[in-house]
Amino acid sequence: MEPAEMNTIPNGKGHEAGEETTATAIKSQSGDAAQTPGNAEANLAESSEFLSNADDKKTPRFTDFEGKTSFGMSIFNLGNAIMGSGILGLAYAMANTGIVLFIILLTAVAGLSSYSIHLLLKSSGVVGIRAYEQLGYRAFGTPGKMAAGIAITLQNIGAMSSYLYIVKYEFPLVIQAFLKVDNPSGEWYLNGNYLVVIVSCSVILPLALMKQLGYLGYTSGFSLSCMVFFLIAVIYKTFQVKCPFDDYAHNRTVLGFNTSVAADPGGVAMTPEGDPACTPRLFNLNSQTAYTVPILAFAFVCHPEVLPIYTELRNPTKTKMQHISNISIGVMYIMYLLAALFGYLTFIDKVEAELLHTYSRIDPYDTLILCVRLAVLTAVTLTVPIVLFPVRRAIQQLFFPNKTFWWPRHIAIAVTLLTIINLLVIFAPNILGIFGVIGATSAPCLIFIFPAVFYIRIVPKEEEPMRSAPKILAACFAFLGVLFMVMSLGFIIIDWTSGTSKGSSGH
Numbered sequence: 001m002e003p004a005e006m007n008t009i010p011n012g013k014g015h016e017a018g019e020e021t022t023a024t025a026i027k028s029q030s031g032d033a034a035q036t037p038g039n040a041e042a043n044l045a046e047s048s049e050f051l052s053n054a055d056d057k058k059t060p061r062f063t064d065f066e067g068k069t070s071f072g073m074s075i076f077n078l079g080n081a082i083m084g085s086g087i088l089g090l091a092y093a094m095a096n097t098g099i100v101l102f103i104i105l106l107t108a109v110a111g112l113s114s115y116s117i118h119l120l121l122k123s124s125g126v127v128g129i130r131a132y133e134q135l136g137y138r139a140f141g142t143p144g145k146m147a148a149g150i151a152i153t154l155q156n157i158g159a160m161s162s163y164l165y166i167v168k169y170e171f172p173l174v175i176q177a178f179l180k181v182d183n184p185s186g187e188w189y190l191n192g193n194y195l196v197v198i199v200s201c202s203v204i205l206p207l208a209l210m211k212q213l214g215y216l217g218y219t220s221g222f223s224l225s226c227m228v229f230f231l232i233a234v235i236y237k238t239f240q241v242k243c244p245f246d247d248y249a250h251n252r253t254v255l256g257f258n259t260s261v262a263a264d265p266g267g268v269a270m271t272p273e274g275d276p277a278c279t280p281r282l283f284n285l286n287s288q289t290a291y292t293v294p295i296l297a298f299a300f301v302c303h304p305e306v307l308p309i310y311t312e313l314r315n316p317t318k319t320k321m322q323h324i325s326n327i328s329i330g331v332m333y334i335m336y337l338l339a340a341l342f343g344y345l346t347f348i349d350k351v352e353a354e355l356l357h358t359y360s361r362i363d364p365y366d367t368l369i370l371c372v373r374l375a376v377l378t379a380v381t382l383t384v385p386i387v388l389f390p391v392r393r394a395i396q397q398l399f400f401p402n403k404t405f406w407w408p409r410h411i412a413i414a415v416t417l418l419t420i421i422n423l424l425v426i427f428a429p430n431i432l433g434i435f436g437v438i439g440a441t442s443a444p445c446l447i448f449i450f451p452a453v454f455y456i457r458i459v460p461k462e463e464e465p466m467r468s469a470p471k472i473l474a475a476c477f478a479f480l481g482v483l484f485m486v487m488s489l490g491f492i493i494i495d496w497t498s499g500t501s502k503g504s505s506g507h
């Protein structure tokens, strides 16, 4: 072991100077043990110590970091990590599956998501370090660590870009409507690119510079309340909007108004009352049904954030963290179900891939809908710092594995990441298609494949033989992930070649 390793903070978070404990040395040894068969015994002793402690619910013995975040704040943070732009695509997914099939799939993805967190937590109990990349390292050495780090980076950069796209395209419309600017003539405050930079510098960057994720609990709570407001508005609108709805652009054209709202090229056919297009379906299968699982999987991705949140949890145990995950997933499940159901019941077959757009087609200047847009904008903006944390941690794990916390590096990584995402959103809006592919590859890796294969490799054979039920189940889970990845990629390729791209998971 190199002397430098004795000071390693493997989770990428540092202690204050002088806070270094012998625990750090224990971790460094365990990192080494992964590579040296001779140390396997010591390693196993350490793992069983973690496991027995977790199971006994005695004083926890995780020594990689002393967390201070409460149970409630951790629920807010994880809930905020789960809830993002994914919610806007769910009504569309329901339109393409029907209500019953959607509920079955939503329940399945939520359940699988929670099982996958169980695998991650159990593996991290064995390794003793709560970092996704370290699980990869323990399971497969450097390639495993690289694979985890790269998947987290790609997935989360994709998610953050999708949030900033919302800021770029929604924020100018909201400002325009609130200021009642009918004919915009190049005002800077209606330019989405400037707004993205302003929001990034004034809101996201200061939050992303926080030393610990736990501090973001309050903003996460606020972000979730914004989404609750969105949900209440979606439910309320179901009883307000008559099906078939009158397209605003169509009305304005018919009445001869000069409107700045572009008419949808497809238009909305004015269907008579009693049209089947206004009857909700219980089951539905069409060419877009294939996108449902990628949309749902994207909506439930929070796995890169689980271990950082666990690291900062006060008195951490596996059971406690699993409760936090189950509560967050459970609450999001209910919110997702309600948003999808009422969004679908409002527009039935006319619902678009992005729910907010559909409301704008009724009346883009409706005050409630403008407030809802503002709420969604705020919610996704406040999610960016949470999603940025695991990327910074992955970069630290990959490039500066043996370094203690250092403010200049912490700040430089955040600034660089935000700059890259801003440049992508401003100059390469067409890259969303690429993120569809990334979403289709990194999401199944992070949710299904990595937790399962890491678990199989990390949990010692003495404790769970290869043919034991938990490991066979984990193997099936990994297989499901591969199947899902191949399917999603196949659909995207078919979509591209037939030229009807809808962009699956990358909203």
Ligand SMILES: NC(=O)C[C@H](N)C(=O)O
Binding pocket: 081, 082, 083, 084, 085, 086, 087, 155, 156, 159, 298, 299, 300, 301, 302, 387
């Ligand atoms: N955190 C993520 O990667 C995506 C998040 N689950 C969303 O719905 O936007």
